[in-house]
Amino acid sequence: MKRLLIVAHAPSPNTLKLREAAExxxxxxxxxxxxxxxxxxxxAGPDxxxxxxxILLGTPENLGYMSGALKDFFDRxxxxxxxxxxxLPCALYIRAGRDGTGTRRAVESIVTGLRWKWAQHPLTLRGEWQEEFVGQVEELGLYLAAGLEAGVL
Known part of the structure; x- marks a missing residue:
């Protein structure tokens, strides 16, 4: 059996909806x-x-950067x-009130250093909250799990 790890910071009701959708x-x-x-x-940690x-990573955009909690995960x-x-196949979703560019670049930099491979381009959920964000993140979770099960990731 394969294992998909979802590491997502969910400090608000909407980011919690996203983490639940990924799962x-x-x-x-x-x-x-x-x-x-x-x-x-x-x-979450190294083990x-x-x-x-x-791995599927999720973070809100905080001051143009990833959440401090996700940064702490990477630091440890x-x-x-x-x-x-x-x-390691990976994917990322960002809940960005603005454009999410700084957040994406920061995570991409760490992923490059770790030599992980992107299973899909980062998903940036920009602007005001939209309920369709939930479906997009749910689809991302499904894509990763299905890819693992099929052996294509």
Whole structure:
């Protein structure tokens, strides 16, 4: 069985909806052979990354950057997993009140350093809240889980 790790910061009701949507998509009833583990960035660490076969990251845009909680996750995990998890399939969603560019670049920089591979381009949910954001993140979770199960990630 493959394992998908979802590490998403959800400090607001809307970002919690997004994290729940990612999990719902990843746990789609048609997917049988993927275990889904969901953790906040402050709970997740190197051992969780070592145990997964793909990772989905989620963050709000905070002052043009990723959340401090996600940055903390990377600070604690980067060097312990640097040599072990190269090539790990990953994806990212950003809940951006503005444009999300700084947040995306910051996470992309870390992912490049870790030598993870993008399963899909980062999903940036820009501007005022829209309920369609939930469906987009659910689809992203489904895509990653289905790709893991099919062996294409």
């Amino acid at each position: 719902r998509g990843a746990r789609h009833p048609d997917i049988d052979n993927v275990e889904v583990v969901v953790k906040s960035p402050l709970e 969780d990354v070592r145990a997964c076969d793909a 995990s980067y060097y312990p997993i640097l040599e072990e998890k190269q090539g």
